[in-house]
Amino acid sequence: MNTAQSRQFVLDAIRGALDIKSDDTVRKATVQKRLKAHPSNLVPEHAKSSGDANLELFIEKLEGQSASVSRAVSTSDIPEIVAAYLRENNLPAEFRTGSDELFERIPWETAPTLTRHQGRGQGSDAVTMSRARTAAAETGTLFLTSGAENPTTLNFLPDTHIMVISRKDILGSYEDAWNALRQVYGPRTLPRAVNLVSGPSRTADIEQIIVMGAHGPRRLHVIIVG
């Protein structure tokens, strides 16, 4: 069977099984309507929180999944928070970021011990830093999008991953977060990768005992700005 035949075979088998008659306009319209309107299903009540309650929920959920969280009043606090975090965890004062404009705005020179590298993640990276595009407090989940600003490899290769997110980008539900991304990327379009991250990497594959740092970062630190 060639490619086109295989495709036809499967589609015909589906239509046969569903007993589809030649006039298919209703089904087609139903599908188009759903794709265009992408109606929301039930959103849990707790995901509809806002303001301080929403922020508290976000932090509680993240910490519950073994991430650590700190708050920055403004971007100018970030260098000192990063330097302190790395010092406290006995980590090298060196890290890698992408080209996100946020990282360009941060006055790194206020923490002169820090060295920032730029580019995609390397197997040898100890610490990397990314900016999360949005987040859902519902489960304490950050949404990272691929691209030169925040290369995907930075999210998975290092031992320690630091994420920065603006307070205003922390939303309630997954629905809110996807709608925010639709605003950026347009309807029915996503970047190559959207990584939803809710804590450091872990496994329970040996005797159901949870161990951090299976393949991805052992530590996740989230800095909330604003």
Place this chain on the structure above:
Amino acid sequence: MAKIKTPEDSPTVGLFVTCLVDLIRPSVGFAAVKLLEDADCNVEVPLAQTCCGQPAYNSGDKADARELALNTVAAFEGYDYVVAPSGSCAGMLSHHYPELLGDNPDTAARARAFADKAYELVSFLVDVRGMKEVDAEYMGQVTYHDSCAGLRELGIKDQPRKLLASVQGLKLDEMEEAEICCGFGGTFCIKYPDISNAIVEKKTANITASKTDCLLAGDLGCLMNMAGKLSREGRQMEVRHVAEVLAGMTDEPAIGTKGGDS
């Protein structure tokens, strides 16, 4: 599905004895009769009943299962309720008959009507007849196993516990994993005896760990399985159908024992 409560003060109940109670432990049947009469029911026992057909149904023998189901439906036409001292059989009557007989409009309607008046004994007493307590005494600590069909098909959980709480002298101590299958599974225990054994071993370990003297449940099949295993393990445990205790009829030797051997 909401079942309609009949207005009469004394409904006529056809007792579906169940084949195991009929053959192995008639005293459960008499206990059921007493409890139903205490709940102001007129109890009758149709002669034309044998087995609900579940063994055939679960073995894939739909034709025989259908015939047995139709016999049972016919035997109980004319009663206000059909009550069985077994969650498994009652589940067959109230949940599976409509499915089994649903392919023909005539049998479907009869099965539906039949299913709507079919109940397991203890849930019938509590949910339909509003029974809140029983007049019985049992001196001892008991543990209760939730049989699967009663629990998951019929939602029987609180009803037996509620009535047991009213038995004088009785103390209920819950075992671990009371809701987990005992491994009986009808013909399963014959087809896969070794798996069934591995499952019942876990159950008897939980029963033994409960430090009670007596095991109760609402299904004789499960009870025979657990009693048989406990006795093979040399455990001294009294095993009874919950109806016996609720009816205050515990003079008969416990399941799998002779008098004074429990």
Place this chain on the structure above:
Amino acid sequence: MKPQSHAFKANVAQALTNEPLKKALGGIKHGFVANRAKARTNLPEFEELRDEAKAVKEHTLAHLDLYLEEYEAKVSEAGGHVHWAPSAQNARDIILNICREADAKTVTKGKTMIGEEIAINEHLAKADITPVETDLGEYLVQIRDEPPSHIIAPAIHLTKAQVESDFRQLHTDLPIDRVLDEPGQLVAEARKVLRERFLAADVGITGANLLIAETGTSVIVTNEGNGDLTQCLPRVHIVIASIEKTVPTLEDANTILRVLARSATGQECSTYTTYTTGPKRPGDPDGPEEYHVVLLDNGRTEMLGSEFHDMLRCIRCGACMNHCPVYGAVGGHAYGWVYPGPMGAVLTPSLIGIDEAGHLPNASTFCGRCEAVCPMRIPLPKMMRQYREREYEKGNTPPLYKLGMKLWAFAAKRHRLYQALTGLAIPLMARLGKRSGRFRTFPLAGGWTRHRDLPAPQGKTFQQLWREKEAKS
């Protein structure tokens, strides 16, 4: 893998004497089962979400052809390639071709049950391409040359000591005197070994938990991050997914995800949920240059609209096996193929035939716990019964068992005959058992009395006693 489901009874006999397996399976109730119960309690809307998740899948299945076409169009638009595979062989050929075109030596793999179903590892290995499993559990079973025994915890049957011994045998370039007492030390060693494999791989193969028609996106959920390294490091990424993984929109994916992790591990969400759409974009510093999706049918379209249709809602959370007393006693390998437990008891005969897998739908007590916890409300016991009916019709039921059933049914359908027979036999049996109230052996009841005593009847039947009582009054 070659199915071993026909040997279920022999597999069971082995499993029941396997002490490490028993210990490993004993841990499920404190882990997955307890955690799921907690997750369910913590989300008041959980039951309603199950209904919604079911509705999403039912809607999708009723429009599956159209959503697949939409999905395909969006993948193409993003620069990816969709390949349709009616059979497992087609899928293997497609994947091998892609790997050959890429001149691949090593292929890293995220955990994919479809990969197991089509036995892709064996196929690649025969063509001198080395497949490397990167999910820790999958790695642990791969190095033992075993199939996974659980769909979300592939190595759940292994103990720490077994893993240590395997690592010492395999990772011979590491110091002999290294300490591997704790799971953490074992995980660290696996991380180190596999990191090199990730970086060296030419092709990455992952499964998909969901395919989203709205955007042409495939979704994987992992806790380890291995699936992500598998798909963002190599030059070529291949997604293999069966057609029923499709959902219409991102919102529909949300609904499924809300019940998936909670039902599987009891987490509110997996650590990583990754949405990928096509290959790397202009200006992207990382990501694969090629992105392929292999859409597998392999029997699904035959299930669609059939009495086994509901099984296509399955999202592979594993809750049914975690809560199954039979799985808990025998483990996953006894089932003899890729999918164990209750979902396997329905899916396996659907995919490889009832003649091979006839035991599986029979090996259930119908306790109903699987259906009670299934997030997609799949009526698993009902479908197992339907397989039993098929087997019965085909004459696959064991002859002695069938004869016994037939004789019993013959009598039970004739209440006078039945009551006459039981009225004679039961009092006789009661007399035989009078001494102890039970039997240690009994004719034709060997299956029962091998492991337990058989309680003796009390005396006369209820029907006899009732009629006597009625006659008196």
